[in-house]
Amino acid sequence: MDPKGKVAIITGGARIGQTVAQALALRGCALAFTYRGSRAAAEVSAASAEAAGVRTLIVQADATDEAQIRAAVQQTAQAFGRLDILVNMASTYIRTLAPSAADWNAALDTNARSAFLFSIHAAPIMKASGGGRIITMSDWLVISGRPRYPGYTPYFASKAAVAAITESLALDLAPDILVNSIAPGPILAPPDLSAEELAEVMEATPLSRWGGAEEIAKAALFLIETDFVTGESIRVDGGRHLS
Numbered sequence: 001m002d003p004k005g006k007v008a009i010i011t012g013g014a015r016i017g018q019t020v021a022q023a024l025a026l027r028g029c030a031l032a033f034t035y036r037g038s039r040a041a042a043e044v045s046a047a048s049a050e051a052a053g054v055r056t057l058i059v060q061a062d063a064t065d066e067a068q069i070r071a072a073v074q075q076t077a078q079a080f081g082r083l084d085i086l087v088n089m090a091s092t093y094i095r096t097l098a099p100s101a102a103d104w105n106a107a108l109d110t111n112a113r114s115a116f117l118f119s120i121h122a123a124p125i126m127k128a129s130g131g132g133r134i135i136t137m138s139d140w141l142v143i144s145g146r147p148r149y150p151g152y153t154p155y156f157a158s159k160a161a162v163a164a165i166t167e168s169l170a171l172d173l174a175p176d177i178l179v180n181s182i183a184p185g186p187i188l189a190p191p192d193l194s195a196e197e198l199a200e201v202m203e204a205t206p207l208s209r210w211g212g213a214e215e216i217a218k219a220a221l222f223l224i225e226t227d228f229v230t231g232e233s234i235r236v237d238g239g240r241h242l243s
Contacts, residue, residue: 004028007080012090014041019213025049032057032076063090063114073121082129088115097151107154112161131176140185140237170231178230180223185237187211206239
C-alpha cells in the first residue's frame with residue numbers, strides 16, 4: 001500500500017509516535033491523532049504533519065473506553081471520508097514487583113484491549129475503503145519467549161496478548177487487511193537510566209547502540225507498504241534477542 005492519499009489513525013502518538021507520524025506525513029498520508037490526557041503532544045504531532053502538507057485531526061479518546069474508541073474511529077472516517085491505516089501505539093511500561101488485580105487490568109486494558117478495540121472498529125471502515133493495514137506494538141521479549149526481567153508480569157502478559165491478537169486478527173481480516181506487529185527492543189533509553197545501565201544495554205546489544213525512534217518508523221513503513229506480510233511480529237532490537 002502506498003501511504004500517499006491515505007488516512008491513518010495513530011494512537012498514543014507521543015515520542016516514538018511522533019516520528020512514525022512524521023514519516024507518514026512526508027509520504028502524503030493524512031493523520032488522525034488520539035489522546036487521553038495530553039493534548040499538547042498530539043498538537044505537536046499535528047503541527048509537524050500539517051507543515052509537511054497533509055490534513056490532520058485530533059480526537060480525545062480514552063484507549064480503554066470502547067464508546068470513545070468507536071467515536072474516534074467514526075469521527076476520523078467522517079472527517080476524511082476513508083480510513084486505511086491504524087497504528088496502535090498506546091502503551092504503558094510499568095514495573096510491578098507485587099502486582100495487584102488493578103495492575104493486571106491496567107496493563108491488559110491499555111496495551112492489549114485498546115489495540116483489539118481500535119482494530120475491530122477500524123476494520124469495517126478499512127474494508128469499505130478498499131483494504132487496510134493495522135500495526136500493533138508488542139515487545140522483543142515476548143516474541144523471543146523470554147520474560148528476562150523480574151517484576152513485569154502484567155506488562156509481559158499484555159504484550160503477549162498483543163502478539164496473539166495480531167496473529168488472530170490477521171487471519172480473520174485477510175485478505176482485505178494486513179495485520180502485523182512491531183516488537184521493539186532498546187529504542188529510546190528511559191530518562192532515569194544510569195550511565196552504567198545505558199552501557200550495559202549497549203554491551204548486550206549486538207549492534208552496540210540504542211536504535212532511536214526512526215527505526216520504528218522504518219518498520220512501520222515497511223509493514224504499511226508490503227502487500228504480502230501479515231500475522232508477523234518484527235523485532236526491532238538491534239539483535240538484542242541473540243545475546
